[in-house]
Structure formats: C-alpha cells, structure tokens
Amino acid sequence: MSSLDSRIRSDLEGKIRSGEWPPGARIPTEHELVAQYGCARMTVHKAITALVATGLIERRKKAGSFVARPHVQTAVIEIPDIAAVIAARGEAYRFELLRRTRGAVATLDEASTLAGFDLGDEVLVLDGLHVAAGRPFCLEHRLIDLAAAPEAAAADFSVTAPGSWLLGHIPWTQARHRITACNAGSGAERLRIGRTAACLQVERWTWRANQPVTFVRQIFPGDRYDLVAEFTPG
Amino acid sequence: MSSLDSRIRSDLEGKIRSGEWPPGARIPTEHELVAQYGCARMTVHKAITALVATGLIERRKKAGSFVARPHVQTAVIEIPDIAAVIAARGEAYRFELLRRTRGAVATLDEASTLAGFDLGDEVLVLDGLHVAAGRPFCLEHRLIDLAAAPEAAAADFSVTAPGSWLLGHIPWTQARHRITACNAGSGAERLRIGRTAACLQVERWTWRANQPVTFVRQIFPGDRYDLVAEFTPG
DNA sequence: TCACCGATAATGTCTAGACAAAATATCCGT
DNA sequence: ACGGATATTTTGTCTAGACATTATCGGTGA
Numbered sequence: 001m002s003s004l005d006s007r008i009r010s011d012l013e014g015k016i017r018s019g020e021w022p023p024g025a026r027i028p029t030e031h032e033l034v035a036q037y038g039c040a041r042m043t044v045h046k047a048i049t050a051l052v053a054t055g056l057i058e059r060r061k062k063a064g065s066f067v068a069r070p071h072v073q074t075a076v077i078e079i080p081d082i083a084a085v086i087a088a089r090g091e092a093y094r095f096e097l098l099r100r101t102r103g104a105v106a107t108l109d110e111a112s113t114l115a116g117f118d119l120g121d122e123v124l125v126l127d128g129l130h131v132a133a134g135r136p137f138c139l140e141h142r143l144i145d146l147a148a149a150p151e152a153a154a155a156d157f158s159v160t161a162p163g164s165w166l167l168g169h170i171p172w173t174q175a176r177h178r179i180t181a182c183n184a185g186s187g188a189e190r191l192r193i194g195r196t197a198a199c200l201q202v203e204r205w206t207w208r209a210n211q212p213v214t215f216v217r218q219i220f221p222g223d224r225y226d227l228v229a230e231f232t233p234g
Numbered sequence: 235m236s237s238l239d240s241r242i243r244s245d246l247e248g249k250i251r252s253g254e255w256p257p258g259a260r261i262p263t264e265h266e267l268v269a270q271y272g273c274a275r276m277t278v279h280k281a282i283t284a285l286v287a288t289g290l291i292e293r294r295k296k297a298g299s300f301v302a303r304p305h306v307q308t309a310v311i312e313i314p315d316i317a318a319v320i321a322a323r324g325e326a327y328r329f330e331l332l333r334r335t336r337g338a339v340a341t342l343d344e345a346s347t348l349a350g351f352d353l354g355d356e357v358l359v360l361d362g363l364h365v366a367a368g369r370p371f372c373l374e375h376r377l378i379d380l381a382a383a384p385e386a387a388a389a390d391f392s393v394t395a396p397g398s399w400l401l402g403h404i405p406w407t408q409a410r411h412r413i414t415a416c417n418a419g420s421g422a423e424r425l426r427i428g429r430t431a432a433c434l435q436v437e438r439w440t441w442r443a444n445q446p447v448t449f450v451r452q453i454f455p456g457d458r459y460d461l462v463a464e465f466t467p468g
Numbered sequence: 469t470c471a472c473c474g475a476t477a478a479t480g481t482c483t484a485g486a487c488a489a490a491a492t493a494t495c496c497g498t
Numbered sequence: 499a500c501g502g503a504t505a506t507t508t509t510g511t512c513t514a515g516a517c518a519t520t521a522t523c524g525g526t527g528a
Contacts, residue, residue: 181434181456196430222415296491
C-alpha cells in the first residue's frame, strides 16, 4: 500500500476525483512523472495502467494520457447469497422446499426459452420459499442441469437452499442477471402479499465452462428488498 | 492483444474458465511459468496481476497463486443515458419537462432525507418524462445542487434531458444506485399505465469530490425496461 | 488548398537482474 | 511432543535500459 507505484496511483486518482484534472484533461507524460517522482518509467507506467484498468484514464499513443470522460455509468452490484443477506440483518432464516421434480428439458415448457440448456438434458426443478423472521422474503424457481451438477440429484434441499448449496459445490465461471419489476400475480399467496403488489424479479443464468449450470428466478416483494450498487467510475 | 503477457493471461484464464484449474487450485509459480514461456518474470507477473485485478486469482506470498473461490456474485451493471438507450433501440426519443422550480433545500420535503444535500443549498427541482416512440418510457424526478452545478440554472432542459446535460457538463466521481420495485401509483397517469402496474424504480445519488451534485428517481414501467448485468467473476 | 509522407513524441512491451517482505517449512532444544 | 528460532520459497516492488508501435504534426509537392 505504501509502495511508490500505489502512491503515484493515488496521487493521480486524487487529482482526478477532486476535479483538479477534469475529464478530458491531459495528465503529465510518463517522462514528466518520472522526473517528478525520480523513479523508473516502469513504476509510473504501472500506476497509470492500474487507473486505465479501472476506467479512470485513457491512453493514446503519441497523444498522451487523458482523464476519461465517463459515458455510461457502470455500477458494481453485489448479489450475495440470500441466507447471508438475512443473517446479516440478524433475522432468522429458513428455506421451504415447495416442489422438487426431475425430468428431461424437452418436457418442460420453460426449458426451450431458457438459458441454452440442451434439449433432453436431465434437470432438477426446484421451487422454494426463503423465509426471514417468519415472513416470506423471496420466492424462487430454479432449474439445475444435472449434467453439470450431478451431485445435486442427491442433495437435500429441504435444509440448505439450492443457491447456497451450488455456491459451495459447483463453482460457476459466468453469469448473467436480468432485473425487472413485476406484479406478484400467482406468487402472491406464497409471499402473503396482494396480487398487484410490485415485486423485484431477479433472473440469473449461470454457466460453467460455457455449459449452463442453473437458472433461477427470484421474486422479492418490492417493499422488503432492494439492490444497492455502490459505484466508482467509469 | 498478441503481446506475450496477454497471451499468458488468456492461457491462464482459459484454464480457469474451462474448469481445468478449479477454484482453490494452485497455479504454477511465476518461476515455473517463466521457464515454460521463456520470458522474464516481470512478464509473467504482469499477466497474473491483471487476473488478480479481475478477481480471478488470489496471491499469497510464499504459498503461491490460487484460483479464487467466488463467494458473492458481483455483477457489473451498465446504466447508460436514457436517450442513448432509446437511440440504440432505433426509436424516436423526446424529453418532456413537466415542472421546474428552484429553491432552498430546507423548504423541500424530500431534501432532508436525500443524499446529504446541505440544508439551505439552492437546488433545482426538475420533473420530466422520457418518451420513446411516442410512448412514455420513464418518469423522472431530479434535484440538482446549484452549488455544485451553477451552470444548470441557465440550461434549457426542455430540449435536453437533465441527465444528458449533466453528463456532458458536470463530471461526477461517485455514485450510488438503489433499485427497487414499486407500483406506478401517482405516476400512472403520466406513464399511461394502471396504478397497480409494477415499475422498476432506480434512484441515483451522484457526487463530485464528496459534494452532492444530483439526485434522481426514475420510474420505468416494468414491461418496458429491464436491467441486464453481464458478469464474470469475482 | 489539399493530399501525402516522414519525423517525432508519446505509449506498449519486454529484459535481466536486484532487494524486500511475508508466510510456510524445517530443525533444534527442551 | 511441543514451541520457537531459522531457512527457504514465493510473491512484491523497483531499476535502467531497449526496441516496437502508433497517432499526431509539420513540411513538401501537386
């Protein structure tokens, strides 16, 4: 942390975040910074490279390095395990398994539209309810590809939620999230809210080495959950 | 792209993403990779450093470098300018300014709860509607701190949406997003949907050098917009 | 005036070392 | 068998150069 390159990095970052160097401004050349800090160019280069990686700086050969002009807001959103969220709130957590079936993908209506599961793949279909402090917190519908996660066939999901189980057993390498709003509709009874109540719907596709592992659709009552994305550019 | 360090990087990344090196596995030491690629250690080190920055690898002195075990899902979500979103869809875009008032923060009900605006700050309050292809797309309520963005007082927001204007004029350095679901409620008329329709509500606080710049609450009809977060670990 | 083309200045990559720091492994004495 | 000092391995940082690459700038000729 107190290495020279991280000092240079935070110096530069400070000038940018304070607004002293506004977006589009040209920052000193590596040569100038070398003279200023009395170090090797590699050290300066490393510091700038780190800021390029975070999107704070853009480099153009011959022209120089410039403070990036942010154009899209990219926020990092953390989607933790539900059990962990509830535990962090200090509430009691329980998972209720509502349905568990097993079958080939072709027989399931959702399958063809979802995720790129191969037709005929054996999947586990799990419906469940996450309960926090006695109140329904999230209704979950999940498909698990048994080709990618054969051990899931023997797992006991009445104790551990499938999400938590998968996290520990089948490491994924890629995921895609879709966040939408919907009315509670047919899930209203289970969630014990009105059918017209607004809910946050998070859909997540998860792959491992380009093979689908699981698809999950989670429905949260709008007043019980929100997603917060902290952010720094860019 | 075809530099040696990026080749080493993608070799390593391939082994990890393919599952050949599972989470927790130890990867070859830098010394071994140097022997394997016949290059300087700096080159190998740079490649690994890049993967550490993305969270794919963890390094421990003496012990070695290991494939990271993902524990929370962190997704990167892009929140682009609304005008740009609609343009990308190939639809006509229009912004309608519904209300524009100016006043000190203390007089506004929302102010004290919002964002850390200082009491007494002069703010611009803007309500507007984003229209895509003739249909309401997003209802927006915004506060702009005139201390942070004095030029906003003179800007003409009946042409350019304040979000787009701010993006070009007042670079922010920090932002926080909150994503919830809500019913259309009082916004239903403007959005031309039912009062009970589910909407995605995005709230965004934006700072520049630790000074609040703007707060915005955007309400999207749930069936017209969703957020997609692509993801790679960790 | 305009198109081209070469000089130049900046970043991009890489080398072959050096020393530092930290965590594990080993050995030794009790 | 255990605890603690010591050795070793591995990553962390840095140097002082080298040559490659490329966008810009300025000049030259049509």
